[in-house]
Amino acid sequence: MRAIMGPSSDILEKLAKDLEIPYVPLEMRMFPDGEVCPRITNVEDYDRVYLFNRADYRTFDPNRYLIEFYLMAKTLEDMDIKRIEIIMPYLPYGRQDKVFRLGEPFSLQYILEFFAQSGVSRMYTLMAHITRLSEIMDITKGMRVINISVVDAIVSYVRRLNLDNPYVIGPDTESEKWADALSHKLDAEYTVLDKTRDINTGEVRTKGPLPNLTGRQVVIIDDIVSTGKTIENAVKLIREKRPDSIHVVVVHGIFSGNAIDRLSKYDINIATSNTIYNPFSTICVEDLITRAIKKW
Amino acid sequence: MRAIMGPSSDILEKLAKDLEIPYVPLEMRMFPDGEVCPRITNVEDYDRVYLFNRADYRTFDPNRYLIEFYLMAKTLEDMDIKRIEIIMPYLPYGRQDKVFRLGEPFSLQYILEFFAQSGVSRMYTLMAHITRLSEIMDITKGMRVINISVVDAIVSYVRRLNLDNPYVIGPDTESEKWADALSHKLDAEYTVLDKTRDINTGEVRTKGPLPNLTGRQVVIIDDIVSTGKTIENAVKLIREKRPDSIHVVVVHGIFSGNAIDRLSKYDINIATSNTIYNPFSTICVEDLITRAIKKW
Known part of the structure; x- marks a missing residue:
């Protein structure tokens, strides 16, 4: 039994x-x-x-x-x-x-x-x-x-958003497999950003290149959000290209320290799976x- | 090698x-x-x-x-x-x-x-x-x-205090083996207090009986200090019997939460071993x- x-x-x-x-x-x-x-x-x-x-x-x-x-x-x-x-x-x-x-x-x-x-x-x-x-x-x-x-559940969630003209972005090279899989299922373009960490200061920098995103809905995808710094860096860079909206979709939402405060400053929609309970765990x-x- | x-x-x-x-x-x-x-x-x-x-x-x-x-x-x-x-x-x-x-x-x-x-x-x-x-x-x-x-190290520490007329107290029945061993080595009397926890409220109460302790140096001995509540309860009770001084000797000093603030209010001398680093880890x-x- x-x-x-x-x-x-x-x-x-x-x-x-x-x-x-x-x-x-x-x-x-x-x-x-x-x-x-x-x-x-x-x-x-x-x-x-x-x-x-x-x-x-x-x-x-x-x-x-x-x-x-x-x-x-x-x-x-x-x-x-x-x-x-x-x-x-x-x-x-x-x-x-x-x-x-x-x-x-x-x-x-x-x-x-x-x-x-x-x-x-x-x-x-x-x-x-x-x-x-x-x-x-x-x-x-x-x-x-x-x-x-979790890929299929994430794809279903993004599909329900009914985005006209989505553009998928991975916030660092490690997230490429996620960006690739999602963009393939959505039949959308994708790119990954280049995140580097200064060995001496520990400071993290993120750079493009990114196209003009006017009229497009950006979907940032990653596997884990912990301090939220990687996502924040990506959001700052993406905003400059003036997309219609920014959606952040992540598998595991740990949100350690002040991650929620850090990300609440931006006009973005966040969703994570419910593997870890958090305010955005809707998948x-x-x-x-x-x-x-x-x-x- | x-x-x-x-x-x-x-x-x-x-x-x-x-x-x-x-x-x-x-x-x-x-x-x-x-x-x-x-x-x-x-x-x-x-x-x-x-x-x-x-x-x-x-x-x-x-x-x-x-x-x-x-x-x-x-x-x-x-x-x-x-x-x-x-x-x-x-x-x-x-x-x-x-x-x-x-x-x-x-x-x-x-x-x-x-x-x-x-x-x-x-x-x-x-x-x-x-x-x-x-x-x-x-x-x-x-x-x-x-x-x-650690018994011998604790006994050596208490001996170095050169107490005239020590009285050993275990703050609860679990500490009896420590109180017994120390009092035996010091050739002093000992007793253990009776600690009870209310099943409904979780409140901890400690009671005697204790003799008059005027002219005596009390040594409270225990194996672990965590929140400090057990020691605090013992100190409150012992003070009423007006000993010359109160020494607290403990093997492991965890001092979680506000334990240090809790115990700093009392005129007591605390010593622990250095198994866990803390402000009193002198043994x-x-x-x-x-x-x-x-x-x-």
């Missing part, structure tokens, strides 16, 4: 309903020094449990989020649950998907191993930093990772998760 | 000198969203590495601290270091050293397993929540845990660590 568990949330309820399995809300305590203590309050005779936890941008801490999942998975393992599958809409440390400088950790791989060695047999996630956009499957020390693509991923679970 | 590595600190340098091995400072970056990226900048041909990281009460986060250690250990494992031993002066989640309520995690055990499965062969720690006060050794999935006792543990490494 299967069940889905996690701290109570709208998504958890929806997933349970769509999967037609019981849902078990978990208690989540945090001590003043930052230690967490999740508690599983109601365990029947389940043989397969889907463990779900969604981050909230107001309280999000990637390290706490990982430890929470770890403690919950280990507790289930101790309760002799045969199959533990985790649904982690946002996988932290995806940024470090290779070793950029000698001596740095290959963090994404290490985080996957961390769960693989904790009795987890399957992980469903909507990884943003990926080299391929399709659903990929990976085996890490016996744990199968199912990476759910829902529940159906994608349900479909992936049913498929795999 | 052996080396000791970690983010640069006075203790790291002292340990390296005492162990007569090279020390390798590590870079420690943190991104605005809370992800960490430690970097090992200088790896010679070492076959055994001691990984050291000390917490600072101003920035301490137990979950980040664990993930930092994990990423560092995994990076060393990828660099083919044969023996990785970690020195973690303060081990988070020691509080949850058993399952208190059904469905809660056995966190201390899970955290030890977490490192045992990450290529770590040995962990040196000064665990506070222990059932026995002596050095104990434990094997968790092939990793040996060496728990260094040094370097020698204890060096001795344990040389012994085991």
